[in-house]
Amino acid sequence: MTPNPRWSIGPIRRFTRNLLLPATVAGHPIMLKYTRDPSEALAEIRGHQVLADHYRVPALHTHQRVPGGHLLLYERLPVGTDSGLLLDLLNQPGEPTNELRDYMTALTEAYRKAMSTTARLLHPRHIVRKLYWDRAQPGGRLDDYYLGRDYPFHGPLTVSELTNHTLIVNNRELHLDWHHTLTWIRDQFATDEPIWAALTQGDPTDVNLAYPLAWLDYDTAGMNSLPGEFANFLWYTTALGGWLVPTYNPTAFTDHPATLDQLPINRPKLHWLAIEPRTRTIRIDYSTTPAPARQAAANWYWKHLVEPTAADLWPGQDLGQLLRPYLVMRILAIYNVADLEARDRMIILARLAEAMDPGFNPITFFHLEETLCATP
Structure with a gap:
C-alpha cells in the first residue's frame, strides 16, 4: 500500500x-x-x-x-536534512556564497527596521532576564556551576591559582583572576542602570533562524538588551555553533549532519602550552579560525547591524566595554567550563582572559579584521 x-x-x-x-x-x-x-x-x-x-x-x-x-x-517550515536553517548556509564548504550574503542582508535589514521602531532605554527589570540577569542572581546558573568550587586548569594547577600567574596568550600578556571574574560578572547584572533594549527573539542562534528567513523559538522573545543580542549572535556564530555545541551535544544535529563534518574546521587549535613554575608564567598559543561562511556572517552582522546601531545609540562610546559583560556571561554560563575536555577548557579560559582584559576589542576578539575587506 x-x-x-x-x-x-x-x-x-x-x-x-x-x-x-x-x-x-x-x-x-x-x-x-x-x-x-x-x-x-x-x-x-x-x-x-x-x-x-x-x-x-x-x-x-x-x-x-x-x-x-x-x-x-x-x-511547520520546510526544514529537512541539512536544509532550512541558517546553520545549513554556514555549513556550506568553501567560500561564502551569494545565498549567504543575501540571507545576511535580509536578516540585518529586518533587525534594523524592528530596532529602529522599538528601541527604548529601559530599567533592567523590564528586559527579558533569562539569559543574563537570571543567571547572575543568587541560585542562578553561575552559582549552579561555580559557587564554592575549584577545578583543574592543567595538571595540579587549578583555575583559582591562575591569579598568581601571568598568562601569555598568543604573545599577549594577560591576567585572569577567576574569583574576581565571577564577582565582576554578578555585579554587572546587579545594577539599575537603564539599558538600550529592542524587540527581538533574544537568542539569535543559527538553529533559531530559519532559511528562508524566519525566527524560531520564542521563550526569550521580547524587549532584549541590544548589547546582549549582539554578543549572543557573534559568540554563537564564531564559537558555540560550530565548535562547542556540536562537540558536547552532537545528537542535536541528527538532521543537520554537515555540522559535524565541519567540526574539524571550526574547532580551535591549541598549538602550544607551557607552564613555568619558577616565574609563574603560562604560555598558550592557539588559533581559532571558523569556517569562511561563519566568519563572513559574523562580519556582515557587525558591519551592517552592530556598527550602525552603535552609531545611533552609543555615539563615541567604547563598544567593547558595552559588549563585554554579555560576552563573558555567554562564555561562562552556557557550558560549565569545568566539564569541558582539558584542551577545550584551556582555550575557553584563554578566551575568557582576552574578554576580561581592560583593552578588550571585539574586532580583534572575533577576528573581524581578517574579513573586513574579503566580505562583499
Whole structure:
C-alpha cells in the first residue's frame, strides 16, 4: 500500500528539555512542541505574539496544557536534512556564497527596521532576564556551576591559582583572576542602570533562524538588551555553533549532519602550552579560525547591524566595554567550563582572559579584521 502523503508523523527530536514532533495532518505540515516548564511555555506563547508584528514567524495554531507540560502546535517550515536553517548556509564548504550574503542582508535589514521602531532605554527589570540577569542572581546558573568550587586548569594547577600567574596568550600578556571574574560578572547584572533594549527573539542562534528567513523559538522573545543580542549572535556564530555545541551535544544535529563534518574546521587549535613554575608564567598559543561562511556572517552582522546601531545609540562610546559583560556571561554560563575536555577548557579560559582584559576589542576578539575587506 502506498503511504498517504497527507498523513505522517515523526520522528521525534529532543532539544534541551523540549521535544519536537513533525507531522502532516490532512496535507498540512505542522510541528508539535512539548515543553515541560509551564513558565517557559507561557513565555513562548507571549513571545510569539509580540514578535509577529515585526518579524516573520510560523503561525501558532493552538496551545494546550497536557499532563506534565504544555503542547504547542505550530506551522511547520520546510526544514529537512541539512536544509532550512541558517546553520545549513554556514555549513556550506568553501567560500561564502551569494545565498549567504543575501540571507545576511535580509536578516540585518529586518533587525534594523524592528530596532529602529522599538528601541527604548529601559530599567533592567523590564528586559527579558533569562539569559543574563537570571543567571547572575543568587541560585542562578553561575552559582549552579561555580559557587564554592575549584577545578583543574592543567595538571595540579587549578583555575583559582591562575591569579598568581601571568598568562601569555598568543604573545599577549594577560591576567585572569577567576574569583574576581565571577564577582565582576554578578555585579554587572546587579545594577539599575537603564539599558538600550529592542524587540527581538533574544537568542539569535543559527538553529533559531530559519532559511528562508524566519525566527524560531520564542521563550526569550521580547524587549532584549541590544548589547546582549549582539554578543549572543557573534559568540554563537564564531564559537558555540560550530565548535562547542556540536562537540558536547552532537545528537542535536541528527538532521543537520554537515555540522559535524565541519567540526574539524571550526574547532580551535591549541598549538602550544607551557607552564613555568619558577616565574609563574603560562604560555598558550592557539588559533581559532571558523569556517569562511561563519566568519563572513559574523562580519556582515557587525558591519551592517552592530556598527550602525552603535552609531545611533552609543555615539563615541567604547563598544567593547558595552559588549563585554554579555560576552563573558555567554562564555561562562552556557557550558560549565569545568566539564569541558582539558584542551577545550584551556582555550575557553584563554578566551575568557582576552574578554576580561581592560583593552578588550571585539574586532580583534572575533577576528573581524581578517574579513573586513574579503566580505562583499
